[in-house]
Every structure is written in C-alpha cells, then in structure tokens.
Amino acid sequence: MLGWTICRRVTGGVIKLMIVETEAYHQADPASHSYRGPTNRTAPMFLAGGHLYVYFTYGMHYALNIVTGKLGEGEGVLLRAAEPLEGIHLMIKHRRRNSLKDLARGPGRLAQALGVKDTKLSGRPLGPDTLYLEPPTLAVGPHNIVAAPRIGIRHAADLPWRFYIKDHPFTSR
DNA sequence: CACACGATTGTCT
DNA sequence: GACAATCGTGTGT
Numbered sequence: 001m002l003g004w005t006i007c008r009r010v011t012g013g014v015i016k017l018m019i020v021e022t023e024a025y026h027q028a029d030p031a032s033h034s035y036r037g038p039t040n041r042t043a044p045m046f047l048a049g050g051h052l053y054v055y056f057t058y059g060m061h062y063a064l065n066i067v068t069g070k071l072g073e074g075e076g077v078l079l080r081a082a083e084p085l086e087g088i089h090l091m092i093k094h095r096r097r098n099s100l101k102d103l104a105r106g107p108g109r110l111a112q113a114l115g116v117k118d119t120k121l122s123g124r125p126l127g128p129d130t131l132y133l134e135p136p137t138l139a140v141g142p143h144n145i146v147a148a149p150r151i152g153i154r155h156a157a158d159l160p161w162r163f164y165i166k167d168h169p170f171t172s173r
Numbered sequence: 174c175a176c177a178c179g180a181t182t183g184t185c186t
Numbered sequence: 187g188a189c190a191a192t193c194g195t196g197t198g199t
Contacts, residue, residue: 023180031180041195058181059192065180078180108181152180 001066001077002165003140004133005085008114015090015114017082017104018138021164021171023150027074031153034074044123046074052131054111054122061108062116066126080107080162083170106172140165
C-alpha cells in the first residue's frame with residue numbers, strides 16, 4: 001500500500017493522501033486485535049481483504065485499517081501516516097490545525113484528516129462511497145521501503161512489520 | 174457489574 | 187522528554 005493514494009469524497013470536495021507508513025497485523029500475533037478471535041469490535045478484521053476496520057482507542061482517537069486476508073483470517077494493515085495531496089483545506093477543517101506536516105502524521109491524525117470520526121466505516125468495503133485507493137505515481141519497492149519494529153507494542157515479541165518510505169518527510173515518530 | 178488499559182496525541186518543561 | 191486526557195472494550199467476578 002505504500003505509495004498508493006487513499007481517497008475520500010466528502011461534501012465540498014475530494015481528499016487524497018499518499019500512504020507513506022503502515023503496520024501489518026495477523027491473527028497469530030499477540031499484538032494484533034485479531035489474536036483472540038473475532039469480537040464485536042474486531043469482527044471486520046476477519047472479513048475478506050478490501051474491507052475497512054476502524055477502531056476507537058485511548059478514549060479519543062480513531063485508527064484506520066485495510067483488511068488484507070482471506071475471509072476468516074484476521075489480517076489487516078494499519079495506516080500510520082500519509083502525505084496530503086488534495087483537499088488540504090478540508091483536512092485542515094477536520095483537524096482544526098493548519099500544520100501541513102502534522103495533518104496525517106500518525107494513525108489518529110490520518111483518520112481525523114479523512115474525516116473519520118466514528119466507527120461507521122468499520123466493516124464496509126473500500127469503494128467510491130467510503131474510502132478508495134488509487135495506484136502509485138511514485139516508484140515504491142524494496143529500494144526505498146524500510147521495515148522496522150512496530151510502534152506502541154508492549155506484549156508481543158516485536159516483529160519488524162512497520163513499513164515506511166525511506167527518508168520521507170511525512171512519516172510519524 | 175466492576176475495572177484496568179490501549180496499534181495516540183497535544184501540551185508543557 | 188514526560189505526562190495527562192478520556193472512554194469503549196475485554197475480561198473476570
């Protein structure tokens with residue numbers, strides 16, 4: 001997904017951001033929400049790839065995932081950071097801050113920039129009425145992708161499943 | 174029903 | 187760099 005553009009149509013225009021940082025999760029992973037099987041909150045992770053999983057955390061933040069596994073597998077990719085491309089005024093409105101660099105630098109900020117402020121999209125498929133992806137214009141591959149330990153994980157033996165575009169100014173942390 | 178805590182962020186030092 | 191904010195969820199009684 002690195003280099004792809006995540007898009008959303010909202011009243012007033014279109015929001016587009018290039019994904020520059022992600023983290024991967026699967027069921028056989030104590031750090032994953034899917035580790036203990038599906039629950040009300042995490043059931044969308046067990047849908048087929050191409051669905052959305054949105055969760056609420058720390059009492060105030062939403063985070064956006066794209067499900068990647070087959071039906072029942074419990075795999076997903078957390079979108080951690082993105083570069084604003086289009087609809088920047090809309091993202092500023094959603095975020096109530098005007099720092100371009102901080103508009104989508106971090107999973108909570110990215111969701112907020114896209115106007116995701118509840119879990120209504122959780123369990124819905126990608127598409128023109130929800131969120132959708134456009135293919136990369138930038139060449140992204142092994143030469144400019146870095147794999148590193150994930151952020152904010154305490155329990156699991158940490159896997160190097162945080163991926164980001166090397167030297168990109170819009171990655172988090 | 175009670176309670177501990179989180180795939181974070183913003184603010185202050 | 188440290189810490190408070192804030193509440194849904196999961197687990198256990």
